[in-house]
Amino acid sequence: MDTRSEVREFLSTRRARITPDQAGLPAFGGNRRVPGLRREEVSLLAGVSVDYYTRLERGDLSGASDSVLDALARALQLDEAETAHLFDLARTANASPVARTPRKKATELRASILRLLDAMTEAPAIVRNNYFDYLAGNALGRALYAPVFAQPQPNSARFAFLDPVAQEFYPEWDRNTQELVAAMRGEAGRNPFDRKLTDLVGELSTRSERFRTLWAAHNVRFHRTGVKRIAHPIVGEMELTYEAFELPADPGLHLSTYTAEPGTASADKLRMLASWAATDAAASVAAEPEPAPDRTPTPDHTSGRADC
Numbered sequence: 096m097d098t099r100s101e102v103r104e105f106l107s108t109r110r111a112r113i114t115p116d117q118a119g120l121p122a123f124g125g126n127r128r129v130p131g132l133r134r135e136e137v138s139l140l141a142g143v144s145v146d147y148y149t150r151l152e153r154g155d156l157s158g159a160s161d162s163v164l165d166a167l168a169r170a171l172q173l174d175e176a177e178t179a180h181l182f183d184l185a186r187t188a189n190a191s192p193v194a195r196t197p198r199k200k201a202t203e204l205r206a207s208i209l210r211l212l213d214a215m216t217e218a219p220a221i222v223r224n225n226y227f228d229y230l231a232g233n234a235l236g237r238a239l240y241a242p243v244f245a246q247p248q249p250n251s252a253r254f255a256f257l258d259p260v261a262q263e264f265y266p267e268w269d270r271n272t273q274e275l276v277a278a279m280r281g282e283a284g285r286n287p288f289d290r291k292l293t294d295l296v297g298e299l300s301t302r303s304e305r306f307r308t309l310w311a312a313h314n315v316r317f318h319r320t321g322v323k324r325i326a327h328p329i330v331g332e333m334e335l336t337y338e339a340f341e342l343p344a345d346p347g348l349h350l351s352t353y354t355a356e357p358g359t360a361s362a363d364k365l366r367m368l369a370s371w372a373a374t375d376a377a378a379s380v381a382a383e384p385e386p387a388p389d390r391t392p393t394p395d396h397t398s399g400r401a402d403c
Contacts, residue, residue: 099154140170
C-alpha cells in the first residue's frame with residue numbers, strides 16, 4: 096500500500112465533506128473552488144500553520160505528534176473509526192523498515208473455539224479472519240450464511256461483490272457493501288504490509304466497479320454491532336442484530352453472533368431456520384453410506400493360523 100497516497104486521499108476526502116457552516120466558520124465569498132473546507136481553514140481549526148498542514152495532506156505524516164493528530168481529527172470531525180485510521184496511517188509513516196512486516200495472525204482455529212461454536216445452539220455464530228474468509232460456523236451460522244458457505248473458499252467480500260446471488264440475499268445490498276468496504280479499509284490501515292489483504296483488494300478492484308468506487312471514497316468504520324437484513328432462500332427475510340468480537344488469543348480472528356428481537360417474525364424465522372438446519376443435518380447423516388464390513392481374517396487360536 097502506498098502510504099503517502101493513502102494519507103493524501105484520506106485527508107483530502109475528509110476535508111471535502113465539511114462545509115464552513117458545519118465547522119462553525121464564516122463562509123466569505125460566494126464562489127468557493129473546493130467542495131468543503133480550504134486547507135487554510137483546516138489549519139486554523141487544528142492550530143497548525145498552513146504550510147505544515149499542506150505537508151500533512153500531501154502524505155507526509157512522519158514526525159506528527161499525537162497532539163497534532165488529535166487536533167487534526169477534531170478539525171476534520173473524524174469519528175472514532177476514522178481517528179483510529181489516521182493514527183494507523185501515522186504509525187505506518189513512522190515505522191522503521193524492520194517494523195514494516197505483517198502482524199502475526201492466527202493460522203488455524205483452536206479446538207476450544209470450535210467447541211465454543213458447537214455449544215452455541217440458539218444463535219447463529221461464525222468465525223472470520225481479517226481477509227473476510229468464513230473459517231467456521233455453528234450449525235445455525237452455516238445455515239444462515241448457506242450461500243456464502245456454498246463457495247469453495249467462503250469469503251464474504253468476494254460473495255458480496257462477485258456473486259449475483261448477494262444482491263438478493265442482502266435486501267440492503269448498497270448499505271451492506273458500503274459498510275463492508277469501510278471495514279476492509281480499516282483492516283488495510285491496521286495491516287498495510289499484508290500481501291494477502293492487498294491482493295484481495297486488488298482482485299475486487301479489478302473485478303467489481305462497485306468495489307472500486309467504494310474503495311476510492313476512503314470511508315472507514317468499525318465492524319462491531321449493527322442490524323443486518325437477510326433474505327434467506329429457505330425462511331425468507333429476517334432482521335438480525337449482530338455483535339462482533341475480536342478473539343484476543345487469536346490475532347486477526349473475529350467471532351460474530353446474530354440474534355432476533357424476541358416476539359418478532361424474525362425470531363420465528365430464526366427458529367424455523369434452526370429446525371431446517373437440524374433436519375438437513377439428520378438427513379445428511381442418514382444418507383452417508385454405512386462403513387464396509389470388517390473383512391480382517393480372525394485368527395485360529397487352535398492352529399496358530401488365520402482362517403481362510
